Amino acid sequence: MRALICNEFAPLDALHVGELPEPRPAAGEVTIRVLAAGINFYDTLIVQGKYQVKPAFPFSPGGEVAGEVVAVGEGVRHVAPGERVCAFSSYGGYAEVCKAKASQTWPLPAAVSFDAAAAGLVTYGTAWFGLHDRARMRAGETVLVLGAAGGVGLAAVQIAKAAGAHVIAAAGSAERLALCREHGADELIDYATTDLKDAVKAATGGKGADIVVDVVGGHYTEAALRATAWRGRILIIGFAAGEIPRIPANLLLLKGCDMAGVFWDELMRREPAEAARQVAAVLACFADGSLKPPITEACGLDAAVAALRALAARKVAGKLIVLPHS
Ligand SMILES: NC(=O)c1ccc[n+]([C@@H]2O[C@H](COP(=O)([O-])OP(=O)(O)OC[C@H]3O[C@@H](n4cnc5c(N)ncnc54)[C@H](OP(=O)(O)O)[C@@H]3O)[C@@H](O)[C@H]2O)c1
Structure with missing residues (x-):
């Protein structure tokens, strides 16, 4: 064959x-x-x-x-x-x-x-497992998706939107963000040109995101953690940026938030x-x-x-x- x-x-x-x-x-x-x-x-x-x-x-x-x-x-x-x-x-x-x-x-x-x-x-299976199972997403929550124009990212945008969440898409260009908008994202952040933490805080009136879908890793993970709301959940799904982040654990304590691993194969x-x-x-x-x-x-x-x-x-x-x- x-x-x-x-x-x-x-x-x-x-x-x-x-x-x-x-x-x-x-x-x-x-x-x-x-x-x-x-x-x-x-x-x-x-x-x-x-x-x-x-x-x-x-x-x-x-x-x-x-x-x-x-x-x-x-x-x-x-x-x-x-x-x-x-x-x-x-x-x-x-x-x-x-x-x-x-x-x-x-x-x-x-x-x-x-x-x-x-x-x-794979992409929707993974995003579904993360949002509905590991994060127990509720309608009305704010979901920040990193790498939102990619496979898992767009799936997460759609799944969160369909569940009644407010969706912030973060991606690396205006063109990629336009695609996220087409798939239901409410707010767009170009993280190649904008400070991610400041932009998420501004988009949420200072409260931060309830759930972060992280398929990118690198320095974006800590920036997103710093822009997470009280009792927030950060879904660790992948490291497309090629670097596995190390997180200051005090941030989890201060924000009362959880980091959850999402491994669909397992x-x-x-x-x-x-x-x-x-x-x-x-x-x-x-x-x-x-x-x-x-x-x-x-x-x-x-x-x-x-x-x-x-x-x-x-x-x-x-x-x-x-x-x-x-
Ligand atoms: N845990 C699991 O069960 C599971 C399941 C499926 C996938 N994954 C993992 O999740 C990650 C994303 O998978 P995917 O299928 O959604 O990939 P993808 O379609 O390539 O999307 C990844 C996104 O990450 C962003 N990115 C930022 N820095 C990057 C870099 N240096 N190189 C490549 N992309 C970069 C890109 O968006 P911008 O250019 O807009 O920043 C890209 O759209 C991968 O690491 C994959 O192995 C894990």
Whole structure:
């Protein structure tokens, strides 16, 4: 089968399209004819050996897929060959067929397109887990989203807005912020040109944000913490800026606020039933149109490296998807 292949941990340009043997499902696994696969920040990391998961070579990146079940391994009963599904495959998705754990494969409602599922499963799954579960978001709260024009960021903007929150989007350019506005952000902060803490304080009448969605890390985390309200919650989701922040713990004490880790992979591994419940809730919102994954561009396998490069270079607003059979 055709696949984007990684033969060694190396920069993105070392990836190439070639042939890999089609995977077969072991017990507890499913193989999926991939009709769409999402491009996420971690796909750019896994091929460079910079992610927690380090697959054996050769492998194909691509952790988020939607398609039709080809075959199921022993013990798999909740999906069957031919059925529409979406899955967190971890890797292997930029290929005509990929393998996923059955516990991370879910039936896809007829009303949700393969493209939408591939563009939204991971980002909305993560943002949903953070906002509804870890932060217990309530209507009327103010939610500050850092990296708001990216995949998880735009998902958080939409989910918070749909739940009745007041949403402040922070991103690195006017163009990226305009996209956040289109997706429901109430207030916009260009953190490339404005002091983040001062801008959040000004936007909240000095009170600060109730919830911070942090996918960026670096120096932004402390600035956001300093602009957090009493009893606020800071969701630590990712470090797209490349630097893991160190936080003065006295700020947590002074603000009576919580920092909560949000690791969606671990939710699936440790609490599969709860993860399935949250995924079903997200897919139901895709089906009724209350959440709409923002697909910026779809490309074939041959253009996948360029798409990964664009994401790593901070040039993508919204979400890119790969269509391996196009
Ligand atoms: N914990 C979990 O379960 C989980 C799940 C999914 C993703 N993540 C992590 O969350 C982070 C965001 O993922 P994503 O898919 O939303 O990525 P993305 O679409 O690339 O968005 C990341 C955003 O971060 C901002 N950013 C600031 N400094 C950056 C830099 N030096 N390089 C790249 N981006 C930078 C960019 O916006 P501006 O240019 O506007 O600043 C960009 O839009 C990643 O670290 C990812 O690994 C974690």
